[in-house]
Amino acid sequence: MSELRIAVAGAGGRMGRTLLEATLRDGAMSLVAAFDQPGASVQGRDAGELVGKPCGVPVSSDHDAAIALAGCLIDFTRPEASLGHLESCRRHGVAMVIGTTGFDAAGKRAIRAAADEIPIVFAPNMSVGVNLVFRLLDVAARILADGYDVEIVEAHHRHKVDAPSGTALRMGEVVAEALGRDLAACAVYDRQGVTGERAAASIGFATVRGGDIVGDHQVMFCGLGERVEIGHKASSRMPYALGSLRAARFLAQRKSGLFDMQDVLGLR
Structure with a gap:
C-alpha cells in the first residue's frame, strides 16, 4: 500500500502539534500539508520543526490549497472552521477524520450530507x-x-x-x-x-x-x-492522535460513508 498523504488542520495548536508528531513518526504516513488560521504565529514555519522533526512542509494559511494536496485531512479545530474544511474536502474528494466537538444539529447534518460523497470518520473521541x-x-x-x-x-x-x-x-x-x-x-x-x-x-x-x-x-x-x-x-493527547491515524487508514479503503471509531475498531 502506498503512503497515506495526510494534512493536519490547526497545526499550531496543542492537538495539531501532537498530530504532526504522530504522523511524522508513522512510516506508513506522509505529511503533505499543515495549516492554521490566517495570522497564526506558526505561519510559514516548517511544520515538523514545531515538534522537533523538520520535514520541509510549511504551515499554510490557505486551507483549501493544503487540503487539495492530501488523501485525508485530520481536523481537531472548532465547529465553524471544520465545516469550512469539510466543504474543501468534499470539493477535492479528500477523506476526513473529524475529532472536533461541539457541533450543533445543522453542523451534524452537513457532515452526514458530505459523507454521501467522501468517507468520513466523525467521533467525539478518537482514543x-x-x-x-x-x-x-x-x-x-x-x-x-x-x-x-x-x-x-x-x-x-x-x-x-x-x-x-x-x-x-x-x-x-x-x-x-x-x-x-x-x-x-x-x-x-x-x-x-x-x-x-x-x-x-x-x-x-x-x-x-x-x-x-x-x-x-x-x-x-x-x-x-x-x-x-x-x-x-x-495523560497526553497522543492516544487521540494515534486513533486518528488508525481512522485515516480505515478510510483509505472507502469511497464514501459516515463512520465512527466503533466502526474503525470493528466493535459494531
Whole structure:
C-alpha cells in the first residue's frame, strides 16, 4: 500500500502539534500539508520543526490549497472552521477524520450530507481506550438496568470551550440507548439550590475545568450498597492522535460513508 498523504488542520495548536508528531513518526504516513488560521504565529514555519522533526512542509494559511494536496485531512479545530474544511474536502474528494466537538444539529447534518460523497470518520473521541469504554458502558447499563443511578463526571484543561465534553455526552448517549431512554429528556446538566430528590431515570453530568488536564471521564452506576465505576484518564493527547491515524487508514479503503471509531475498531 502506498503512503497515506495526510494534512493536519490547526497545526499550531496543542492537538495539531501532537498530530504532526504522530504522523511524522508513522512510516506508513506522509505529511503533505499543515495549516492554521490566517495570522497564526506558526505561519510559514516548517511544520515538523514545531515538534522537533523538520520535514520541509510549511504551515499554510490557505486551507483549501493544503487540503487539495492530501488523501485525508485530520481536523481537531472548532465547529465553524471544520465545516469550512469539510466543504474543501468534499470539493477535492479528500477523506476526513473529524475529532472536533461541539457541533450543533445543522453542523451534524452537513457532515452526514458530505459523507454521501467522501468517507468520513466523525467521533467525539478518537482514543482506542475511550472507545473500549463506550462498549463496556453499553454492557454495564444493560446488566445493571434499573435500580442504579447514573452520573457522569468529566474534567478537562482550562482552555476547553464546550461543556460537557463530546466524550461525556457520547457516554450518556450510550447508556441512555442501552436503557431505552432519550438522553435529551433525562439528562441533568446543572444542580444548584434546593433541587428536590433525584429523578430515578435521570442521567447527571458534572464538569470540571482547570489547569492542563488532558481528559478524565468517569461514569458511576450508583446502587444500594454498591457503586460500579467505569472511566478513562488520558495523560497526553497522543492516544487521540494515534486513533486518528488508525481512522485515516480505515478510510483509505472507502469511497464514501459516515463512520465512527466503533466502526474503525470493528466493535459494531
